[in-house]
Amino acid sequence: MKYYVELTLLPDADMSVYYLWERVYQQVHLALVEQKEANNRLKIGVSFPDYRLEKHSLGSKLRVFAETKEQLSSLDLSRWLARLTDYVHCKDVKEVPSELKGYGCFKRLFEKGSNERLARRRAKRLSISYDMALAYFESDKERKQSEKEVYRFPFITMKSLGSGEKYPLTIGFSETSDLTMSEGFSTYGLASKSSVPLF
Structure with missing residues (x-):
């Protein structure tokens, strides 16, 4: 450059x-x-x-x-x-x-994406039920914190x-x-x- x-x-x-x-x-x-x-x-x-x-x-x-x-x-x-x-x-x-x-x-x-979309991907990838995958994301404090982190950045x-x-x-x-x-x-x-x- x-x-x-x-x-x-x-x-x-x-x-x-x-x-x-x-x-x-x-x-x-x-x-x-x-x-x-x-x-x-x-x-x-x-x-x-x-x-x-x-x-x-x-x-x-x-x-x-x-x-x-x-x-x-x-x-x-x-x-x-x-x-x-x-x-x-x-x-x-x-x-x-x-x-x-x-x-x-x-x-x-x-952004990481919605819980629902991520749960569908996780269920398919790990061959587990959609409900189990959704529960994982809804209780995932670290993920929620990282979502907030995206909004710290200028846009x-x-x-x-x-x-x-x-x-x-x-x-x-x-x-x-x-x-x-x-x-x-x-x-x-x-x-x-x-x-x-x-x-």
Whole structure:
């Protein structure tokens, strides 16, 4: 990842930072969908430089990374964000600085699922009754705690273009020792194993 574009959200009294994330990230996602390869993966990733887990906050900046200037130019984020110019500042393509803090993975987190769905899977996998499997999940305090943990993480409310339903795009972060592109990035610019530079 040698080049990046930085977006800065500019909230005001009428447009909160949370609502801006919803509008801006929907457009970024659409731009990335147009760039996806045959395997539905991308060579373009994102970072949230002001990400703060303890504040459940993504901050107000987004960096979009690519290996070449051409990849970022063809993404054409200015066009996708044209209706939001009063609320987002899009800088020109820049080279990633040589001095880095390290590397990190910004990944999508999922809820574990309903007790009923998990019980059906457990019953089938272990050849036990559905009632036994359901009882296991209803008494599982550790699982309930881990479900609450997902909601600790910052998220962006997204809207499905297919169904029109809204859903949380929950974003986790972990630091890594080096830059890796082992799996590419999703059409959200996120990946659990591919990393981006931190600075």
